[in-house]
Amino acid sequence: MxxxxxxxxxxxxxxxxxxxxxxxxxxxxxxxxxxLLMRFHRVWPDAVIPFFGVMKPEDYLALVTMHGTLMxxxxxxxxxxxxxANLVLPEQIGARGMAFPRINATAFWxxxxxxxxLISGAHIKGGAAISGWxxxxxxxxxxxxxxxxxxxxxxxxxxVGIFCVAAWLSAVNMLATILSGRRAGMTWSRLPxxxxxxxxxxxxxxxxxxxxxxxAVLLFSDRHFGSSFFIPMGDMIDGRMVxxxxxxxxxxxxxxxxxxxxxxxISVLPGMGLATSLFANxxxxxxxxxxxxxxxxxxxxxxxxGVWGHHMFVSGMNPYAGTAFGxxxxxxxxxxxxxxxxxxxxxxxxxxxxxxPMLFALGFLSFFIVGGLTxxxxxxxxxxxxxxxxxxxxxxxxxxMGMAAVFSVFAGIYYWFPLMTGRMMNETLGKLxxxxxxxAAYGTFLxxxxxxxxxxxxHYDRLAGPVTSFPTLIPVERGITYSAFLLAAAQCIxxxxxxxxxxxxxxxETNPWQATTLEWSDTEGPTRVEREAYEYELxxxxxxxxxxxxxxxxxx
Amino acid sequence: MPILVPELLEVIRVAWMxxxxxxxxxxxxxxxxxxxxxxxxxxxxxxxxxAFAMLRRRAASRSVPAAVRWxxxxxxxxxxxxxxxxxxxxxxxxRFAGPSLTAxxxxxxxxxxxxxxxxxxxxATFGITRPELVNAAAGNPLGIDPRDPNGKDDIVSxxxxxxVGREVDLQLRSLDVIHGFFIPGMRLKxxxxxxxxxxxxxxxVVPGTYPILCSQVCGAGHARMQARLEVxxxxxxxxxxxxxxxxxxEESGQ
Numbered sequence: 001m002x003x004x005x006x007x008x009x010x011x012x013x014x015x016x017x018x019x020x021x022x023x024x025x026x027x028x029x030x031x032x033x034x035x036l037l038m039r040f041h042r043v044w045p046d047a048v049i050p051f052f053g054v055m056k057p058e059d060y061l062a063l064v065t066m067h068g069t070l071m072x073x074x075x076x077x078x079x080x081x082x083x084x085a086n087l088v089l090p091e092q093i094g095a096r097g098m099a100f101p102r103i104n105a106t107a108f109w110x111x112x113x114x115x116x117x118l119i120s121g122a123h124i125k126g127g128a129a130i131s132g133w134x135x136x137x138x139x140x141x142x143x144x145x146x147x148x149x150x151x152x153x154x155x156x157x158x159x160v161g162i163f164c165v166a167a168w169l170s171a172v173n174m175l176a177t178i179l180s181g182r183r184a185g186m187t188w189s190r191l192p193x194x195x196x197x198x199x200x201x202x203x204x205x206x207x208x209x210x211x212x213x214x215x216a217v218l219l220f221s222d223r224h225f226g227s228s229f230f231i232p233m234g235d236m237i238d239g240r241m242v243x244x245x246x247x248x249x250x251x252x253x254x255x256x257x258x259x260x261x262x263x264x265x266i267s268v269l270p271g272m273g274l275a276t277s278l279f280a281n282x283x284x285x286x287x288x289x290x291x292x293x294x295x296x297x298x299x300x301x302x303x304x305x306g307v308w309g310h311h312m313f314v315s316g317m318n319p320y321a322g323t324a325f326g327x328x329x330x331x332x333x334x335x336x337x338x339x340x341x342x343x344x345x346x347x348x349x350x351x352x353x354x355x356x357p358m359l360f361a362l363g364f365l366s367f368f369i370v371g372g373l374t375x376x377x378x379x380x381x382x383x384x385x386x387x388x389x390x391x392x393x394x395x396x397x398x399x400x401m402g403m404a405a406v407f408s409v410f411a412g413i414y415y416w417f418p419l420m421t422g423r424m425m426n427e428t429l430g431k432l433x434x435x436x437x438x439x440a441a442y443g444t445f446l447x448x449x450x451x452x453x454x455x456x457x458x459h460y461d462r463l464a465g466p467v468t469s470f471p472t473l474i475p476v477e478r479g480i481t482y483s484a485f486l487l488a489a490a491q492c493i494x495x496x497x498x499x500x501x502x503x504x505x506x507x508x509e510t511n512p513w514q515a516t517t518l519e520w521s522d523t524e525g526p527t528r529v530e531r532e533a534y535e536y537e538l539x540x541x542x543x544x545x546x547x548x549x550x551x552x553x554x555x556x
Numbered sequence: 557m558p559i560l561v562p563e564l565l566e567v568i569r570v571a572w573m574x575x576x577x578x579x580x581x582x583x584x585x586x587x588x589x590x591x592x593x594x595x596x597x598x599x600x601x602x603x604x605x606x607a608f609a610m611l612r613r614r615a616a617s618r619s620v621p622a623a624v625r626w627x628x629x630x631x632x633x634x635x636x637x638x639x640x641x642x643x644x645x646x647x648x649x650x651r652f653a654g655p656s657l658t659a660x661x662x663x664x665x666x667x668x669x670x671x672x673x674x675x676x677x678x679x680a681t682f683g684i685t686r687p688e689l690v691n692a693a694a695g696n697p698l699g700i701d702p703r704d705p706n707g708k709d710d711i712v713s714x715x716x717x718x719x720v721g722r723e724v725d726l727q728l729r730s731l732d733v734i735h736g737f738f739i740p741g742m743r744l745k746x747x748x749x750x751x752x753x754x755x756x757x758x759x760x761v762v763p764g765t766y767p768i769l770c771s772q773v774c775g776a777g778h779a780r781m782q783a784r785l786e787v788x789x790x791x792x793x794x795x796x797x798x799x800x801x802x803x804x805x806e807e808s809g810q
Contacts, residue, residue, distance in 0.1 A: 058776040132773050138750055139733035139774060145668070146775040232751025234687035236731045238668075241687050249734055249749055288619055314736070316749040319651035323644055330640040337632045344605050345620035350612020362606065369602045373595040376636055380643030382650065383588055385745050386573070389736055389771040453573050453588075455740030459773035467782035468767035 009109075011101035016108050017087030018420060020078050021413070023112060027074035028406075030119070032488050034067040039481040043474075045462040058147040060461035061130035065148075066122065068133030069156065073163050074115050076267035076401065079409045081205070082107070082170050084270060085198045087416055089174065091519035092192050094183025094529060099176035103169050110166035118159035121152045129156040132459060134260065137230035137252050141222045144237045154223070157216050164213035171205035174198055185529035189291060190548070192517045192533045196294045197273025200301035201266045207305065208259040208266075215255035222247070253315055257308035264401050265304040269297060271408025272339060272368075275361045278411055279346045280534040281515050282358035284545065287534050288345040289338075296335035296342075303332040313381040314388050322381040329379035336372055340365070356430030357513070360411035363438050364404050370442075371399025374449070389459075392452025398445045407437075410494070417498075418512050419519060423505035429497040436490035443483030447476050516547040525549035577762035577787060578742040583646055585743075591639065655725040655757035662716065664728045665698055666735035666748040669777030671768060672697055675711040677801065683707015690731065695807075698731075708808070711800045716768065716785045719793035723759045736771030739785055747772055760787040 010016065040047070041055045048054055086104070090097050098104050121128035130148040131140040135156065143150035178199050182191075191199075218229040228245025230252045235243030280287045287293055309317060309325030343365055352358065374396045378384050387393060410433075417425045451473050456463070463470045463477065511520040516534055518525055526549055535546040576585055663674040663682055676682045683706040690699035700707040718724055728737055730748035738745045741764075746756045770781035788796070 056776070057779065061773065061776065061778070064773075130773075130776065136734050136772070142733075145733055235750045236667075236687055236690055237733075239690070239692075243687075243750070246751075248751060250752070284615065285619065289622070289625070314745045315734075315747050316752050316754050319647065322651070323647060326644065326647070327640055330636050333636050334629075334633055338629060340602070341625050341628050341632075344602065344609070345625055347606065347609040348620045349616040350609050351615025352610060352612075354610075362610070365606065366603065370599050373599050376639055377588075377591045377595060380587075380591070380639055380647070382584060382643045382646035383591065385647075385650075386584060386588070386740070386743050388745055389738075455574055455738070455769070457736070457738065457769055457771040460779040462779060465767075465769075465780055465782045467784055468769070 009105070011105045013086045013090055013098045013101065013104065014420075016105060017083055017085070019108055020083035020086055020111075023108075023115060024075050024079035024083055024409075027070045027078070027115060031067050031070035031075060032491070034063045034070070036484060036488055038063050038067065039484045042462065043478050043481045045464070055461070057461045058127065058130050061132070061146075061459060062122070062128040062148050062152070064459055065129050065132050065135075065156070066118070069118060069160070071402065072133055072263065072267070073160070074111070074118075076405050077163075077167060077205075077263070078111060080267060080270035080274075080405055080412070081174075081198065081201050082111070082167075083409075084194070084274070084412050084416070085174055088419065088519040089195065089198060090177060090181065091521075092195055092517050093178065093181060093186050094518050094525060095177055095181030097181075098173055099181055100173045104173045107166045107170035107173065110162055110169070114159045114162035114166060117155055117162060121148075121155040121159070124151050124155070126150050126152055129153040134256055135219070135252075136256075137219060137222065137247075137249050138232070138235050138237070138243075140252075141219060141231050142235075142237045142242055143223070144240070144242070154220070157220050157223075161213055161216045161220075164209045164216065167205050167209045168213070171202040171209070174202040175206065178202070183525075183529055184527060188294075190529055190532050191294070192273075193276035193287065193290075193293065193297075194270065194273040194517075196297045197270040200297050201269045204262040204266050204269075204301055204304065208262045211255055212259035215252060215259070218255075219252065250312075250316060253312055253317075254308070257311045258305075261308045261311065262301075262304045264397070265301055267401060267405045268368075268408075269301065271364055271405050271411075272297060274408050274412055274415075275343065275364050275368075276339075276346075277517065277534070278357055278361040278415065279343055279365075280536060281513055282353045282355065282361070283347055283349065283351065284353075284536045285346055285349065285534075286532075286536060288342050290532070290534070292338060293342045296338045299335040300332060300339075303328065303335065307332055310379055310381075310384070313384045319381075326379050326381045330376060333372075333376045333379070336375075340369060340372070355414075355513070356425065356427055356434060357411045357415035359431065359434040360407050360414060363434060364407040364411060366438070367399050367404040367407060367441070370446075371396055371401075371404060375400065386455075387452055389457055390452035391448040391456050391458065394458055395445050395448035395452060398448070399441075403441045403445065410434075410437075413498070415513065416519075417501065417505075418508035421502045421505070422508055423501055424508045424512060425501040425505060426497050429493055433490055433493040433497065436493070437487060440483050440487035440490055444480055444487055447480050447483075451476055451480075511547070514545060516545055518548050521547065521549040523549065526551050573743075574740050575762075576741065576743060577760055577764055577766060578744070579759035579761050580646075580650055581743040587642060587646060594635065650758075651756075654755070655723055659723040659725045659757055660719075661725050661727065662718075664716075664726050664737055664748065666728070666730040666732075666737065666770070666774075666781075667697070668732050668775045669770070669781040670714065671716075671737070671770075671781070671783040673713045673716045673783075674698060675713065675797065675800075676706075677709030677711055679706060679709055681706040683710050687731070709801070709804070711797070711804055713800065714783060716783065717793060717796050718760050718785065718787050719790040720763050720787050721759065721761055722790070723757060725755060725757045728754045728756070733774050734772050735774050735781065736769075738769045738771035739766055740769070741766035742785070745771055760785075763787045763789065 129152040228247035310329040665672040683704040728748040766785040768783040
């Protein structure tokens with residue numbers, strides 16, 4: 001018993017990394033089931049769902065809210081950042097361990113607590129919050145504004161607040177580890193690209209989760225302590241006047257999106273770093289323009305702090321501010337383009353090794369291109385004024401933030417599985433999982449662009465309204481739903497593969513991918529790192545590589 | 557699988573925005589079209605590049621020269637600059653300048669879960685509203701102050717009726733939570749924010765009926781918060797207005 005407890009309440013970073021992945025798995029499983037319920041309801045709105053009954057509008061909105069919150073916070077923030085960094089970051093930089101192991105473990109358990117609080121919202125009277133993961137006030141500030149906006153909203157705020165603290169603590173630990181724990185010789189230009197991703201994501205986490213926490217506290221205060229940061233004078237709900245102060249709903253939008261936009265980069269930057277590493281590894285080449293690639297990750301992070309207003313073009317913000325935010329947003333396309341060109345240049349020479357991690361990294365790139373390209377379109381206020389809050393935006397962020405990040409997580413799991421279990425995952429099942437997921441993900445999210453162009457707003461529980469019912473979209477919606485079910489079904493292959501491979505998979509040899517970064521070394525490695533992160537094919541040609549644990553003097 | 561094929565074909569058929577009925581709409585549509593064309597071509601080109609690299613079995617020793625990468629980057633930057641500038645011009649034309657002095661004025665008020673449209677009446681001035689006077693059951697859903705003479709001739713409608721060809725200045729308010737005022741057929745969207753009065757202006761040029769939607773989740777009735785815009789001939793508009801004024805006068809005369 002005591003042994004089991006010490007295994008659970010561990011400060012070992014590898015164990016914590018795996019625990020984070022379990023948490024993300026739990027969250028992604030719940031989040032996926034919720035999204036399937038939504039997809040089912042949109043196509044068959046009057047059907048009786050087992051264990052659920054006929055879905056009411058507020059049920060649908062609660063599903064949307066929980067789906068978004070679970071996926072953004074508990075999947076896309078935990079798995080690529082906290083999960084993988086805990087798993088390999090100290091080894092990759094040659095550190096003895098994490099800088100603050102106890103803070104690190106505390107962060108994980110707070111995340112679990114936040115998850116449980118959020119989930120509990122679904123089981124209380126009135127149900128979970130229904131104002132979406134962005135929770136705009138006064139809708140989110142007033143319990144009378146709708147079912148679920150009472151205790152459900154309080155639990156949502158509490159969960160988000162706890163998660164902010166957890167993410168913050170985790171980022172402090174990561175940042176301290178990267179800054180102070182690097183082995184001698186592990187200079188900035190020798191860092192694996194994943195570390196650059198985690199570094200920038202940690203800095204962003206530090207800056208923006210603090211703001212979200214503050215905003216959540218202010219909103220909580222508006223709800224319970226009679227303040228009015230976000231509730232304007234004379235605001236009415238349900239025929240009753242509630243606004244007594246002089247608050248501004250737009251203040252919340254600014255605070256929320258100052259967090260919300262960098263959050264996108266927090267979830268995708270680690271994936272970008274990992275993809276860079278995998279492209280180098282599986283093409284046996286150096287990263288084309290390493291310094292540029294690393295610098296552009298930093299540039300994306302910096303610019304990402306100044307673009308939040310592009311979520312607010314039609315919010316009532318001054319239209320001149322819309323112009324400014326549109327321009328800065330367009331500017332962020334430049335470093336993103338540099339990254340894509342760098343990846344394509346690395347891959348151009350061919351001779352690629354198509355093992356499953358590489359396939360998923362290529363899938364990441366495909367989604368990053370397709371989902372990313374609609375970014376410059378949405379950065380134009382004149383066009384966003386039509387597309388804002390339509391399914392076009394849903395398509396955009398599910399591809400570039402959702403699918404790209406999720407595929408990078410899959411790439412990471414297939415890639416680091418030997419480190420976690422000592423065994424390899426099954427390649428055939430892996431490839432099957434990849435191809436079905438890729439096709440089904442495009443089948444799910446590409447058609448949403450058309451629904452958005454047709455003008456279909458988000459958060460509609462059914463298409464048939466009193467004035468318009470989008471009749472042309474019904475077949476599109478059906479196709480999306482079938483595809484979403486296929487996408488979810490394909491994940492069973494993955495789960496099966498993980499389950500079976502962990503017990504009976506082929507035993508992995510040391511450094512099975514012939515990688516160069518330090519986490520694959522079976523020894524402590526040298527006291528001083530003398531090599532760059534991706535010394536493939538040099539200088540001996542075909543297939544040769546020099547891992548970072550090799551010293552320069554020892555040429556073979 | 558066989559069920560999927562007709563669905564996918566249908567996707568391709570329904571690929572565009574609803575018919576436009578506003579003066580500035582064609583510019584938005586043209587810009588949207590060229591943007592989507594350019595971005596689709598790039599997406600396809602990127603995947604062709606990827607496919608080529610994947611099909612290349614024997615590794616080439618030479619990688620892509622830095623010069624090629626720079627040329628590509630400069631090309632992309634030029635495209636982004638083009639996008640930013642053209643879109644900003646349109647945005648500025650729609651949003652920076654106010655409406656012309658001859659534009660008519662209508663107030664749009666969002667409330668869970670309906671839209672109200674208030675016309676100022678013959679005096680062309682809206683009466684003062686007070687939240688404490690809001691009483692939909694008593695026929696005063698917007699809280700128009702009966703003591704204000706400007707409000708005596710105000711007309712409140714649940715349908716937005718506009719004459720074709722005349723610019724209209726909408727002033728948008730919300731009584732309770734944030735709503736999104738969205739007329740896809742006019743390429744028009746603006747949130748209504750409690751505590752703020754916001755303006756947008758546009759000119760309907762094609763007669764017809766257009767759905768008005770709520771585009772910002774506002775509560776359990778969000779999906780049902782819809783109304784109609786009816787763009788009619790000036791004569792029909794005058795007739796409608798005269799009728800509403802007569803009804804209003806009769807009601808207040810009792």
